[in-house]
Amino acid sequence: AHEIHLASRPEGWPTEDNFRAEDVDLPELADGQILVRNIVMSVDPYMRGRMNDVKSYVPPFQLDAPLDGGAVGEVVESKADGFAVGDAVVHGKGWRDLAIVPGNGASKVDLSAAKASAYLSALGMTGTTAYAGLTDVASFKEGDVVFVSGAAGAVGSLVGQIAKALGASRVIGSAGSPAKVARLLELGFDAAFDYHDGPVAEQLRKAAPDGIDVYFDNVGGEHLEAAIGSMNKHGRIAMCGAIAQYNSTEPTPAPRNLVLAIGKELTLKGFIVGSYAHLTEEFRAKMTEWLKDGAIEFDETVVDGLDNAPSAFIGLMKGENTGKMVVTI
Numbered sequence: 001a002h003e004i005h006l007a008s009r010p011e012g013w014p015t016e017d018n019f020r021a022e023d024v025d026l027p028e029l030a031d032g033q034i035l036v037r038n039i040v041m042s043v044d045p046y047m048r049g050r051m052n053d054v055k056s057y058v059p060p061f062q063l064d065a066p067l068d069g070g071a072v073g074e075v076v077e078s079k080a081d082g083f084a085v086g087d088a089v090v091h092g093k094g095w096r097d098l099a100i101v102p103g104n105g106a107s108k109v110d111l112s113a114a115k116a117s118a119y120l121s122a123l124g125m126t127g128t129t130a131y132a133g134l135t136d137v138a139s140f141k142e143g144d145v146v147f148v149s150g151a152a153g154a155v156g157s158l159v160g161q162i163a164k165a166l167g168a169s170r171v172i173g174s175a176g177s178p179a180k181v182a183r184l185l186e187l188g189f190d191a192a193f194d195y196h197d198g199p200v201a202e203q204l205r206k207a208a209p210d211g212i213d214v215y216f217d218n219v220g221g222e223h224l225e226a227a228i229g230s231m232n233k234h235g236r237i238a239m240c241g242a243i244a245q246y247n248s249t250e251p252t253p254a255p256r257n258l259v260l261a262i263g264k265e266l267t268l269k270g271f272i273v274g275s276y277a278h279l280t281e282e283f284r285a286k287m288t289e290w291l292k293d294g295a296i297e298f299d300e301t302v303v304d305g306l307d308n309a310p311s312a313f314i315g316l317m318k319g320e321n322t323g324k325m326v327v328t329i
């Protein structure tokens, strides 16, 4: 099998040198396992945290071993009940062309209903993150004004569109380029701005003159501080990610205006999508309808070739993607 290994742990920004391609012989399948030929894999911001040797909600990647992460592929050999050769599955052993996967770590998907990459994005973990974070963590309700950062990314673009589909009165997004801002307006966002164009707090106040009720935070830092400043009474913040600080080598300052959370009676709640698996079925049913009737569109940036996975991952951290960044294998 051809695999991408972690050659060294990045300090600050990752570089191509932190990764190495390896060809390895795979052992025979054991009972309960399947062999999967991967079609497409995901690169995700959370993987940056796993490259550090620190305890977190998912264990760190091991040095000189393949990285892993979401992937969709086809079963080419099966010693697990319920899986036959030819089945398409989503599983957690990406970053390699051939993967040995335990049967209980794979779920079947229907490639006639949606393309393989959709199960890594709109119909997969990304979509569940957006839906659970908005509806459950941030207790979204009809009429809310919603602000989402990282809005042209995989999770963010879905958050904004789901909020519109569920009756938000106004949805505002921030993103890192004029092209991304234009795309957000096409997707139905009521307002969008490029966070490079000036202080986020100022741009947000202009885009949301009556304040915001929900902030879906993908970025942290200056964005979180700006959102706290614009929050209405009883506002809710879903703390999903803080990508602005994933490559920092120094502790980053807290929002300097956190004290406002008291008087405004705000809720700030962090979450991990894995804790919201119970919402997956409800979410998939709704998303399937939204995609079918065109209420929600989903962008992808596709990088071709497993050997380009490290550069796709680094590109993701730099904002080279619009929608979900995936790598075809």
Ligand code: NDP
Residues within 6 Å of the ligand: 044, 045, 046, 125, 126, 129, 150, 151, 152, 153, 154, 155, 156, 174, 175, 176, 177, 180, 195, 218, 219, 239, 240, 241, 242, 243, 244, 245, 271, 272, 273, 274, 316, 317, 318, 319, 320, 321, 322, 323, 324, 325
């Ligand atoms: P995205 O598709 O949003 O890709 C990452 C984007 O982050 C880039 O495209 C870039 O867009 C933006 N970005 C990078 N650096 C900065 C910065 N300094 N300031 C502002 N934006 C920046 O990735 P995902 O949709 O997969 O993930 C979005 C967030 O959600 C991440 O923080 C991730 O960790 C988190 N997440 C959390 C989960 C959970 O369970 N809590 C599950 C899944 C994701 P731009 O050009 O706009 O800068």
